[in-house]
Amino acid sequence: xxxxxxxxxxxxxxxxxxxxxxxxxxxxxxxxxxxxxxxxxxxxxxxxxxxxxxxxxxxxxxxxxxxxxxxxxxxxxxxxxxxxxxxxxxxxxxxxxxxxxxxxxxxxxxxxxxxxxxxxxxxxxxxxxxxxxxxxxxxxxxxxxxxxxxxxxxxxxxxxxxxxxxxxxxxxxxxxxxxxxxxxxxxxxxxxxxxxxxxxxxxxxxxxxxxxxxxxxxxx
Amino acid sequence: xxxxxxxxxxxxxxxxxxxxxxxxxxxxxxxxxxxxxxxxxxxxxxxxxxxxxxxxxxxxxxxxxxxxxxxxxxxxxxxxxxxxxxxxxxxxxxxxxxxxxxxxxxxxxxxxxxxxx
Numbered sequence: 001x002x003x004x005x006x007x008x009x010x011x012x013x014x015x016x017x018x019x020x021x022x023x024x025x026x027x028x029x030x031x032x033x034x035x036x037x038x039x040x041x042x043x044x045x046x047x048x049x050x051x052x053x054x055x056x057x058x059x060x061x062x063x064x065x066x067x068x069x070x071x072x073x074x075x076x077x078x079x080x081x082x083x084x085x086x087x088x089x090x091x092x093x094x095x096x097x098x099x100x101x102x103x104x105x106x107x108x109x110x111x112x113x114x115x116x117x118x119x120x121x122x123x124x125x126x127x128x129x130x131x132x133x134x135x136x137x138x139x140x141x142x143x144x145x146x147x148x149x150x151x152x153x154x155x156x157x158x159x160x161x162x163x164x165x166x167x168x169x170x171x172x173x174x175x176x177x178x179x180x181x182x183x184x185x186x187x188x189x190x191x192x193x194x195x196x197x198x199x200x201x202x203x204x205x206x207x208x209x210x211x212x213x214x215x216x217x218x219x220x
Numbered sequence: 221x222x223x224x225x226x227x228x229x230x231x232x233x234x235x236x237x238x239x240x241x242x243x244x245x246x247x248x249x250x251x252x253x254x255x256x257x258x259x260x261x262x263x264x265x266x267x268x269x270x271x272x273x274x275x276x277x278x279x280x281x282x283x284x285x286x287x288x289x290x291x292x293x294x295x296x297x298x299x300x301x302x303x304x305x306x307x308x309x310x311x312x313x314x315x316x317x318x319x320x321x322x323x324x325x326x327x328x329x330x331x332x333x334x335x336x337x
Binding site: 033055056071215 | 326
Protein backbone atom coordinates (compact mmCIF):
# COMPACT_ATOMS: atom_id res chain seq x y z
CA UNK A 1 0.00 0.00 0.00
CA UNK A 2 1.36 3.42 -0.97
CA UNK A 3 0.78 6.20 1.53
CA UNK A 4 1.33 9.88 0.87
CA UNK A 5 2.33 11.82 4.00
CA UNK A 6 1.94 15.58 3.85
CA UNK A 7 3.03 17.83 6.71
CA UNK A 8 0.93 20.99 6.69
CA UNK A 9 1.10 24.19 8.66
CA UNK A 10 -1.34 26.93 7.73
CA UNK A 11 -1.82 25.70 4.19
CA UNK A 12 -5.56 26.28 3.75
CA UNK A 13 -4.97 28.00 0.42
CA UNK A 14 -3.25 25.14 -1.35
CA UNK A 15 -3.70 21.88 0.54
CA UNK A 16 -7.11 21.05 -0.95
CA UNK A 17 -5.84 21.27 -4.49
CA UNK A 18 -2.80 19.11 -3.69
CA UNK A 19 -4.99 16.38 -2.18
CA UNK A 20 -7.43 16.38 -5.09
CA UNK A 21 -4.52 16.21 -7.50
CA UNK A 22 -3.15 13.16 -5.68
CA UNK A 23 -6.57 11.46 -5.73
CA UNK A 24 -6.89 12.14 -9.44
CA UNK A 25 -3.57 10.41 -10.00
CA UNK A 26 -4.85 7.36 -8.20
CA UNK A 27 -3.19 7.81 -4.82
CA UNK A 28 -6.02 7.12 -2.43
CA UNK A 29 -4.10 6.90 0.84
CA UNK A 30 -3.34 10.50 1.65
CA UNK A 31 -2.51 11.39 5.24
CA UNK A 32 -2.07 15.03 6.19
CA UNK A 33 -0.34 15.85 9.45
CA UNK A 34 -1.72 19.20 10.50
CA UNK A 35 1.01 20.77 12.58
CA UNK A 36 -1.14 22.92 14.86
CA UNK A 37 -2.38 25.23 12.11
CA UNK A 38 -4.32 28.27 13.17
CA UNK A 39 -6.20 28.56 9.88
CA UNK A 40 -8.69 26.20 8.21
CA UNK A 41 -6.18 23.60 7.08
CA UNK A 42 -7.96 20.77 8.92
CA UNK A 43 -11.31 21.62 7.38
CA UNK A 44 -9.82 21.83 3.90
CA UNK A 45 -8.23 18.42 4.32
CA UNK A 46 -11.44 16.83 5.58
CA UNK A 47 -13.46 18.45 2.78
CA UNK A 48 -11.00 17.15 0.23
CA UNK A 49 -11.46 13.68 1.65
CA UNK A 50 -8.02 12.90 3.05
CA UNK A 51 -7.18 11.62 6.51
CA UNK A 52 -5.96 14.23 8.93
CA UNK A 53 -4.03 13.75 12.12
CA UNK A 54 -3.33 16.83 14.07
CA UNK A 55 -0.69 18.15 16.40
CA UNK A 56 -2.30 20.28 19.08
CA UNK A 57 0.70 22.59 19.05
CA UNK A 58 3.11 23.44 16.28
CA UNK A 59 6.18 21.19 16.43
CA UNK A 60 7.83 21.74 13.08
CA UNK A 61 8.01 19.87 9.81
CA UNK A 62 10.39 17.17 11.00
CA UNK A 63 8.14 16.31 13.93
CA UNK A 64 5.07 16.23 11.69
CA UNK A 65 6.74 13.87 9.22
CA UNK A 66 7.69 11.46 11.98
CA UNK A 67 4.13 11.50 13.31
CA UNK A 68 2.91 10.76 9.78
CA UNK A 69 5.39 7.90 9.40
CA UNK A 70 4.32 6.40 12.73
CA UNK A 71 0.69 6.55 11.68
CA UNK A 72 1.05 5.01 8.25
CA UNK A 73 3.44 2.32 9.44
CA UNK A 74 0.81 1.31 11.96
CA UNK A 75 -1.69 1.11 9.12
CA UNK A 76 0.31 -1.18 6.93
CA UNK A 77 2.16 1.18 4.61
CA UNK A 78 4.64 -0.53 2.32
CA UNK A 79 5.72 2.60 0.53
CA UNK A 80 5.65 6.09 2.03
CA UNK A 81 5.89 9.27 0.00
CA UNK A 82 6.75 12.57 1.67
CA UNK A 83 5.11 15.36 -0.21
CA UNK A 84 4.69 19.10 0.31
CA UNK A 85 1.40 20.76 1.13
CA UNK A 86 1.94 23.85 -0.95
CA UNK A 87 1.76 22.35 -4.42
CA UNK A 88 5.44 22.84 -5.20
CA UNK A 89 5.86 19.26 -6.33
CA UNK A 90 4.55 17.52 -9.39
CA UNK A 91 2.31 14.55 -8.53
CA UNK A 92 3.40 12.81 -11.74
CA UNK A 93 6.89 12.37 -10.25
CA UNK A 94 5.58 9.95 -7.62
CA UNK A 95 4.81 7.10 -10.01
CA UNK A 96 8.22 7.41 -11.68
CA UNK A 97 9.84 7.26 -8.27
CA UNK A 98 7.88 4.26 -7.08
CA UNK A 99 8.67 2.43 -10.31
CA UNK A 100 12.36 3.24 -10.05
CA UNK A 101 12.39 2.12 -6.45
CA UNK A 102 10.89 -1.24 -7.23
CA UNK A 103 12.99 -1.84 -10.32
CA UNK A 104 16.27 -0.97 -8.64
CA UNK A 105 15.32 -2.43 -5.29
CA UNK A 106 15.98 0.81 -3.42
CA UNK A 107 15.06 1.62 0.18
CA UNK A 108 14.71 5.35 -0.27
CA UNK A 109 14.60 7.92 -3.04
CA UNK A 110 15.43 11.60 -2.69
CA UNK A 111 13.93 14.14 -5.03
CA UNK A 112 16.37 16.45 -6.78
CA UNK A 113 15.77 19.66 -8.67
CA UNK A 114 19.03 19.42 -10.55
CA UNK A 115 18.85 16.20 -12.48
CA UNK A 116 16.72 17.64 -15.23
CA UNK A 117 15.80 21.09 -16.42
CA UNK A 118 12.18 21.30 -15.38
CA UNK A 119 12.70 23.26 -12.17
CA UNK A 120 13.34 26.95 -12.58
CA UNK A 121 15.42 27.52 -9.49
CA UNK A 122 15.89 31.23 -8.77
CA UNK A 123 19.39 32.45 -9.69
CA UNK A 124 20.57 33.47 -6.22
CA UNK A 125 19.34 30.22 -4.75
CA UNK A 126 20.87 28.06 -7.45
CA UNK A 127 24.34 29.58 -7.59
CA UNK A 128 24.80 30.88 -4.08
CA UNK A 129 22.62 29.38 -1.36
CA UNK A 130 22.36 25.81 -2.59
CA UNK A 131 26.06 25.15 -3.37
CA UNK A 132 27.01 26.29 0.14
CA UNK A 133 24.19 24.29 1.69
CA UNK A 134 25.30 21.26 -0.28
CA UNK A 135 28.84 21.39 1.10
CA UNK A 136 27.59 21.74 4.68
CA UNK A 137 25.02 19.06 4.14
CA UNK A 138 27.38 16.55 2.61
CA UNK A 139 29.69 17.12 5.54
CA UNK A 140 26.98 16.40 8.08
CA UNK A 141 25.30 13.55 6.25
CA UNK A 142 28.34 11.87 4.67
CA UNK A 143 26.38 10.97 1.58
CA UNK A 144 26.49 12.93 -1.65
CA UNK A 145 23.26 14.32 -2.98
CA UNK A 146 22.83 16.74 -5.84
CA UNK A 147 20.05 18.54 -4.00
CA UNK A 148 19.65 19.51 -0.39
CA UNK A 149 16.51 19.94 1.58
CA UNK A 150 14.16 18.77 -1.03
CA UNK A 151 11.02 17.58 0.75
CA UNK A 152 10.22 14.97 -1.87
CA UNK A 153 11.09 11.48 -0.64
CA UNK A 154 9.89 7.96 -1.21
CA UNK A 155 10.82 5.23 1.23
CA UNK A 156 9.88 1.65 1.81
CA UNK A 157 8.70 0.23 5.10
CA UNK A 158 12.16 -0.86 6.14
CA UNK A 159 13.60 2.62 5.61
CA UNK A 160 10.73 4.26 7.48
CA UNK A 161 11.28 1.96 10.43
CA UNK A 162 14.99 2.77 10.55
CA UNK A 163 14.69 6.50 10.00
CA UNK A 164 13.48 8.03 13.23
CA UNK A 165 13.39 11.79 12.82
CA UNK A 166 14.38 13.64 15.98
CA UNK A 167 14.94 17.02 14.39
CA UNK A 168 11.67 18.86 14.94
CA UNK A 169 12.36 21.68 12.51
CA UNK A 170 13.88 21.79 9.04
CA UNK A 171 17.16 20.07 9.93
CA UNK A 172 15.41 16.72 9.44
CA UNK A 173 16.33 17.14 5.78
CA UNK A 174 19.94 16.61 6.81
CA UNK A 175 19.15 14.08 9.48
CA UNK A 176 17.45 11.67 7.07
CA UNK A 177 20.45 11.26 4.72
CA UNK A 178 22.66 10.77 7.77
CA UNK A 179 20.42 7.95 8.99
CA UNK A 180 20.36 6.45 5.50
CA UNK A 181 24.14 6.24 5.65
CA UNK A 182 24.13 4.93 9.20
CA UNK A 183 21.70 2.11 8.44
CA UNK A 184 23.26 1.40 5.04
CA UNK A 185 20.01 1.85 3.19
CA UNK A 186 20.04 1.67 -0.58
CA UNK A 187 19.27 5.10 -1.95
CA UNK A 188 19.21 7.07 -5.16
CA UNK A 189 18.00 10.39 -6.45
CA UNK A 190 15.07 11.10 -8.70
CA UNK A 191 14.67 14.14 -10.92
CA UNK A 192 11.64 16.04 -9.67
CA UNK A 193 10.02 19.27 -10.65
CA UNK A 194 9.78 22.04 -8.10
CA UNK A 195 7.62 25.04 -8.80
CA UNK A 196 8.74 28.27 -7.20
CA UNK A 197 6.38 30.53 -5.37
CA UNK A 198 7.55 33.33 -3.19
CA UNK A 199 7.90 31.38 0.03
CA UNK A 200 10.63 28.98 0.99
CA UNK A 201 13.58 29.26 3.29
CA UNK A 202 15.99 32.10 2.88
CA UNK A 203 19.51 32.37 4.16
CA UNK A 204 18.36 32.76 7.76
CA UNK A 205 16.51 29.47 7.49
CA UNK A 206 19.79 27.90 6.43
CA UNK A 207 21.56 29.23 9.50
CA UNK A 208 18.77 27.92 11.71
CA UNK A 209 19.30 24.46 10.22
CA UNK A 210 23.06 24.60 10.76
CA UNK A 211 22.46 25.69 14.32
CA UNK A 212 20.04 22.80 14.94
CA UNK A 213 22.55 20.33 13.53
CA UNK A 214 25.34 21.62 15.75
CA UNK A 215 23.07 21.52 18.78
CA UNK A 216 22.16 17.94 18.03
CA UNK A 217 25.85 17.06 17.99
CA UNK A 218 26.34 18.62 21.42
CA UNK A 219 23.26 16.98 22.82
CA UNK A 220 24.18 13.49 21.77
CA UNK B 221 30.76 53.31 49.70
CA UNK B 222 30.19 53.98 46.04
CA UNK B 223 26.66 54.29 44.69
CA UNK B 224 27.08 51.15 42.58
CA UNK B 225 27.89 49.17 45.71
CA UNK B 226 24.72 50.32 47.45
CA UNK B 227 22.60 49.59 44.41
CA UNK B 228 24.08 46.12 43.99
CA UNK B 229 23.78 45.21 47.68
CA UNK B 230 20.14 46.30 47.72
CA UNK B 231 19.53 44.34 44.54
CA UNK B 232 21.13 41.20 45.96
CA UNK B 233 19.14 41.50 49.18
CA UNK B 234 15.99 41.75 47.09
CA UNK B 235 17.00 38.60 45.22
CA UNK B 236 17.51 36.80 48.55
CA UNK B 237 14.01 37.82 49.59
CA UNK B 238 12.70 36.44 46.31
CA UNK B 239 14.53 33.17 46.86
CA UNK B 240 12.99 32.85 50.32
CA UNK B 241 9.54 33.60 48.97
CA UNK B 242 9.96 30.97 46.24
CA UNK B 243 11.08 28.50 48.89
CA UNK B 244 8.03 29.22 51.02
CA UNK B 245 5.77 28.83 47.98
CA UNK B 246 7.34 25.43 47.42
CA UNK B 247 8.80 26.32 44.00
CA UNK B 248 12.35 25.40 44.99
CA UNK B 249 13.71 22.77 47.32
CA UNK B 250 15.39 23.52 50.67
CA UNK B 251 18.87 22.63 49.47
CA UNK B 252 18.47 24.86 46.42
CA UNK B 253 17.26 27.74 48.55
CA UNK B 254 20.25 27.38 50.88
CA UNK B 255 22.59 27.27 47.88
CA UNK B 256 21.14 30.39 46.29
CA UNK B 257 20.99 32.36 49.55
CA UNK B 258 24.62 31.45 50.17
CA UNK B 259 25.54 32.50 46.63
CA UNK B 260 23.87 35.88 46.95
CA UNK B 261 25.29 36.46 50.44
CA UNK B 262 28.75 35.89 49.02
CA UNK B 263 27.86 38.38 46.29
CA UNK B 264 26.84 40.91 48.94
CA UNK B 265 30.13 40.31 50.76
CA UNK B 266 32.20 40.71 47.60
CA UNK B 267 30.46 43.90 46.56
CA UNK B 268 30.57 45.56 49.95
CA UNK B 269 34.21 44.64 50.45
CA UNK B 270 35.88 44.26 47.03
CA UNK B 271 39.31 43.73 48.60
CA UNK B 272 38.09 40.44 50.01
CA UNK B 273 38.61 38.95 46.56
CA UNK B 274 42.29 39.72 46.31
CA UNK B 275 43.18 36.32 47.76
CA UNK B 276 41.21 34.78 44.89
CA UNK B 277 43.14 36.90 42.43
CA UNK B 278 46.40 35.73 43.93
CA UNK B 279 45.42 32.06 43.68
CA UNK B 280 44.29 32.44 40.10
CA UNK B 281 47.18 34.69 39.09
CA UNK B 282 44.89 37.49 37.97
CA UNK B 283 45.84 41.11 38.63
CA UNK B 284 42.91 42.36 40.67
CA UNK B 285 40.24 40.66 42.74
CA UNK B 286 37.49 42.35 40.77
CA UNK B 287 38.86 40.89 37.55
CA UNK B 288 38.90 37.43 39.04
CA UNK B 289 35.27 37.79 40.06
CA UNK B 290 34.28 38.98 36.60
CA UNK B 291 36.09 36.12 34.87
CA UNK B 292 34.52 33.55 37.13
CA UNK B 293 31.08 35.14 36.75
CA UNK B 294 31.29 34.98 32.99
CA UNK B 295 32.38 31.36 33.08
CA UNK B 296 29.51 30.57 35.41
CA UNK B 297 27.04 32.42 33.20
CA UNK B 298 28.14 30.52 30.12
CA UNK B 299 27.82 27.28 31.97
CA UNK B 300 24.31 28.11 33.17
CA UNK B 301 23.20 29.22 29.72
CA UNK B 302 24.53 25.99 28.27
CA UNK B 303 22.71 23.95 30.88
CA UNK B 304 19.46 25.78 30.19
CA UNK B 305 19.97 25.21 26.48
CA UNK B 306 20.39 21.50 26.85
CA UNK B 307 17.45 21.35 29.17
CA UNK B 308 15.25 23.31 26.77
CA UNK B 309 16.18 20.99 23.96
CA UNK B 310 15.17 18.04 26.10
CA UNK B 311 11.84 19.69 26.90
CA UNK B 312 11.28 20.38 23.20
CA UNK B 313 11.71 16.70 22.46
CA UNK B 314 9.41 15.70 25.26
CA UNK B 315 6.71 18.08 24.03
CA UNK B 316 7.05 16.57 20.57
CA UNK B 317 6.62 13.09 21.98
CA UNK B 318 3.53 14.13 23.88
CA UNK B 319 2.07 15.95 20.89
CA UNK B 320 2.74 12.99 18.64
CA UNK B 321 1.25 10.44 21.01
CA UNK B 322 -1.82 12.62 21.49
CA UNK B 323 -2.22 13.10 17.72
CA UNK B 324 -1.97 9.36 17.10
CA UNK B 325 -4.38 8.58 19.93
CA UNK B 326 -6.98 10.96 18.53
CA UNK B 327 -6.56 9.82 14.93
CA UNK B 328 -9.56 7.92 13.71
CA UNK B 329 -9.10 4.29 12.80
CA UNK B 330 -7.78 4.29 9.28
CA UNK B 331 -9.97 2.87 6.57
CA UNK B 332 -8.98 2.71 2.98
CA UNK B 333 -10.95 5.63 1.53
CA UNK B 334 -13.28 4.65 -1.28
CA UNK B 335 -15.63 7.61 -1.40
CA UNK B 336 -13.78 9.32 -4.21
CA UNK B 337 -13.18 7.74 -7.54
